[in-house]
Amino acid sequence: MKNKSIHFPIIIEQDEDGIYIISCPTFKGCHSYGKNIDVALENIKEVIQMCLP
DSSP states (O other), X not given: OOOOXXXXXXXXXXOTTSOEEEEOTTXXXXXXXXXXXXXXXXXXXXXXXXXXX
């Protein structure tokens, strides 16, 4: 079985302390953050997986 990729829109912002905040507007309350963009992206992937039915 092949792994399927599902794509969702994300919004990336950076706060005044340099922390990256990422949200996925497809799911209510689906946010994460990270000290750098790579960490933040990995974190939001985990949160999106938790939001999937």
